[in-house]
Amino acid sequence: MLGSGAKAAKPSFVSYISPEEIHIKEPIEKEVNLRLLPGEQLLCEASTVYKYIQEDGSNRGTYGKLVCTNFKIAFLDEDSTSDDNEPQFKNKIIGENDITLQCVDQIYGVYDEKKKLLTGQLRKYPEKLIIYCKDLRVFNFCLRYTKEEEVKRIVSGIIHHSQTPKLLKRLFLFSYASAAPDNTDGRNQTVMFDTLEDWRDELERTKGDVQYKAVSTNEGYKVSEKIYRTIRKPPYELLKTDDLSSSLPSLQEIQTAYTRFKQLFLIDNSTDFWATDVKWFSLLESTNWLEIIRRVLKKAIEVVECLERQHTNVLLIEESATDLCCVISSLVQVMMDSYSRTKSGFQSLIQKEWVIGGHGFLDRCNHLHKSDKEEAPVFLLLLNCVWQLVQQYPPAFEFTETYLTVLSDSLYVPIFSTFFFNSQHQKDTAMTGESLKTQSSPFRFLTVWDWSVQFDPKAQAFLNNPLYAEKPKPDKSQRKTARFKHQRQLSLPLTQTKSSPKRGFFREETDHLIKNILGKRIGKFINSSDEPPNSFREFYDSWHSKPVDYHGLLLPCVDGPEIKVWAQRYLRWIPEAQLHGGGTIATAAKILDLMEEVQNLQVKMDEEHSQAISGDLHAVPMLRNSARLSSLFPFALLQRQSVKPALPTSTWKDLEDEDDLVRRDDEFVDLSSDML
Numbered sequence: 001m002l003g004s005g006a007k008a009a010k011p012s013f014v015s016y017i018s019p020e021e022i023h024i025k026e027p028i029e030k031e032v033n034l035r036l037l038p039g040e041q042l043l044c045e046a047s048t049v050y051k052y053i054q055e056d057g058s059n060r061g062t063y064g065k066l067v068c069t070n071f072k073i074a075f076l077d078e079d080s081t082s083d084d085n086e087p088q089f090k091n092k093i094i095g096e097n098d099i100t101l102q103c104v105d106q107i108y109g110v111y112d113e114k115k116k117l118l119t120g121q122l123r124k125y126p127e128k129l130i131i132y133c134k135d136l137r138v139f140n141f142c143l144r145y146t147k148e149e150e151v152k153r154i155v156s157g158i159i160h161h162s163q164t165p166k167l168l169k170r171l172f173l174f175s176y177a178s179a180a181p182d183n184t185d186g187r188n189q190t191v192m193f194d195t196l197e198d199w200r201d202e203l204e205r206t207k208g209d210v211q212y213k214a215v216s217t218n219e220g221y222k223v224s225e226k227i228y229r230t231i232r233k234p235p236y237e238l239l240k241t242d243d244l245s246s247s248l249p250s251l252q253e254i255q256t257a258y259t260r261f262k263q264l265f266l267i268d269n270s271t272d273f274w275a276t277d278v279k280w281f282s283l284l285e286s287t288n289w290l291e292i293i294r295r296v297l298k299k300a301i302e303v304v305e306c307l308e309r310q311h312t313n314v315l316l317i318e319e320s321a322t323d324l325c326c327v328i329s330s331l332v333q334v335m336m337d338s339y340s341r342t343k344s345g346f347q348s349l350i351q352k353e354w355v356i357g358g359h360g361f362l363d364r365c366n367h368l369h370k371s372d373k374e375e376a377p378v379f380l381l382l383l384n385c386v387w388q389l390v391q392q393y394p395p396a397f398e399f400t401e402t403y404l405t406v407l408s409d410s411l412y413v414p415i416f417s418t419f420f421f422n423s424q425h426q427k428d429t430a431m432t433g434e435s436l437k438t439q440s441s442p443f444r445f446l447t448v449w450d451w452s453v454q455f456d457p458k459a460q461a462f463l464n465n466p467l468y469a470e471k472p473k474p475d476k477s478q479r480k481t482a483r484f485k486h487q488r489q490l491s492l493p494l495t496q497t498k499s500s501p502k503r504g505f506f507r508e509e510t511d512h513l514i515k516n517i518l519g520k521r522i523g524k525f526i527n528s529s530d531e532p533p534n535s536f537r538e539f540y541d542s543w544h545s546k547p548v549d550y551h552g553l554l555l556p557c558v559d560g561p562e563i564k565v566w567a568q569r570y571l572r573w574i575p576e577a578q579l580h581g582g583g584t585i586a587t588a589a590k591i592l593d594l595m596e597e598v599q600n601l602q603v604k605m606d607e608e609h610s611q612a613i614s615g616d617l618h619a620v621p622m623l624r625n626s627a628r629l630s631s632l633f634p635f636a637l638l639q640r641q642s643v644k645p646a647l648p649t650s651t652w653k654d655l656e657d658e659d660d661l662v663r664r665d666d667e668f669v670d671l672s673s674d675m676l
Helices: 148-163 172-179 196-206 251-263 270-277 280-287 289-308 324-336 343-355 378-392 401-412 424-432 457-463 505-523 535-544 567-571 584-605 607-612 649-653 660-666
Strands: 042-052 061-069 072-076 098-100 104-111 114-117 128-133 138-142 239-243 313-317
Touching: 042 148, 061 148, 104 148, 128 148, 239 289, 251 280, 251 289, 251 378, 270 280, 280 289, 289 313, 289 324, 289 378, 289 535, 313 324, 324 343, 324 378, 378 401, 401 457, 401 567
Parallel strands: 239 313
Antiparallel strands: 042 061, 042 138, 061 072, 072 098, 104 114, 104 128, 128 138
């Protein structure tokens, strides 16, 4: 016993983590088998690696094995071998804990609680490894309990194979293409534009005014290695040249803006999330990413106005002719051509304008890690712009935002050739060797458009929009009546936009008549620069003042808060950002319920015509219990809620004097407890 005057000894150990926060599975004893794809080889591995689950800032996690192959980085634990409770939306190629080498963005090591970017050779190896992915996932691995030699091998291997420059032929794309069996789904309806017939069919489909024809002059790349572009101004047509290099942000500005933007979503833990939540809007605005999207959409509308209102051909030019030209030309076609809003049509559009058109996917995605200066998210910029249209006019698109999300993820899956070459010439040369005279090729490259490679039929259903307003077939028995292109019927606009008070009634009503009677004649004499400065705004407001034809021209809303963050792609890995039982998925579920009731009534009324009802209302599974789903479905299904509400109800009790509208709009309400 201590004397009365003796002081108690200070504790030699202090725990900074409460016992209830620690949830650690014991190291697995049984061997976990790694599933390898054809051509995939194991390069290095480390056992007893602890993977954190950074949902609430605690040290929850599980032990497992960290491996690196020539295709991916993978974490294997007991759950990796179990097929129980597998989600219905599962990728057959990339698992939940898999990271393709091309998807690795940056790697950080933690030394004494300080983060350091890891590149090249390391003198000292970290205690923790943090991998930031291009699809915005964040993986935290603890290496304290791993053998020192294994730590050296796995860290050095991951850095070397994911961050150092490499040759084109060293991509896993070639290993897979030479080893994989040829058993792909042959039902792909995408036009590949790799034959003369494909181009002739496209010219016939579009029925353009200009007398162009498809020729085989450049067969075998006799004239040029990217498409040989020659533009000749026809004597009877007015041509407007638009230099995108001077009217849109540079590639460097786009890359800088996106780099800042994505940092808002690469969240290590809940603490970081709530720290940035207070100044979210100012941080978002400072990135300038949404403003770039707005500028690009406005430029596409300007081009549409020239084509539709002024009847003027437009020549898009830039330094490379394969970056922003691809973005604007694709957006214009999505806005003007309803075929480009179907899944096969949109895929054919990407194939035509981007793949065959010679966009440098290899350099812009920096797949070979040769030059950061060439990297720019140009294709991702297009998908962000298309998403704005999809979320503003859902019935106009046959595909869903989930389709766009997995398409963006496919940029980093090196088993498809679609996004891993700079040109068709580069691909053909790589397939047949240095000479194009060789007829046989040891490689069988896959196309990303065969979705059966990544998803089974149930999962593919998430890519199709059950609310798509399919274009009705024309009734040949009815007499064709002339109507103007901008006339819209049957449906109201999703976003109500007030028309400009400066426009008169008669001007709006007679605009179509003047355009159709005098448009082509006046086009010979009037230069586009003579157009009044408010012609764009007049065209934009006039279109938005009329009902929407989902199979006609579509113009996006670009004013103020209409340009939004693509929540499903950027927030899907952040539990704190999920709204359980809410979001667009809840709305879609209710609409599907109503549609099913209508269908059942129709079947009862007329059994003979039940087969003619369009649409499969059961195309998207799991929508029945929408209250149990996350707003970021199908990537987040039944994850538990954050320990801290987005905005506690008690907070608003102290703000009784504030505007009532704000209080109603922003108050946090827990819907799950009432709807379960």
